[in-house]
Amino acid sequence: GQNIDQPTEMTATEGAIVQINCTYQTSGFNGLFWYQQHAGEAPTFLSYNVLDGLEEKGRFSSFLSRSKGYSYLLLKELQMKDSASYLCAPLGGGFKTIFGAGTRLFVKA
């Protein structure tokens, strides 16, 4: 079967670091995406990992362990505008992207 597990909500303080974890089970695996979605808006692409390890892109980094079916998104120097939902989305067999329910991140002053 296919399953994605992320925390429903997280709260962090402006300027801090937060890690959003994702575990997944898919039929086939061709990489994993992270998307950011502000309330009432469309998701926007943040990162794509296909090999194990850490990919860094500015304040955001994403990590993948294929053997563990695990990924995390790391957000540094949090800003108020980072308050959003973060969607973990593995690319399964047949190159079909599966979206999790997302983690709602609240950044407080």
Next chain:
Amino acid sequence: DGGITQSPKYLFRKEGQNVTLSCEQNLNHDAMYWYRQDPGQGLRLIYYSQIVNDFQKGDIAEGYSVSREKKESFPLTVTSAQKNPTAFYLCASSTGSSGNTIYFGEGSWLTVV
């Protein structure tokens, strides 16, 4: 500018009516998708198309129909058979190749009145 255009942004439908949501992309992408998102929920795949004149059912296709007569266009019809259509609808596209990133339109809010 290249992108995905959805229209209308907001739509109200009466019970028993069919409505069609438009989606046009000028990214030259082969694959196009329709997702539904309910409040506080993830995205669920309705239909997808990997090439012109071909499309496949996603996880929740019942009560919906699509067509792909042109590469740029992938309209979604929400039929009267869809019993609970109030939701946020997202059209997306990708190159369709390995590691293809999905890019989204701005979404359409459909409300049944």
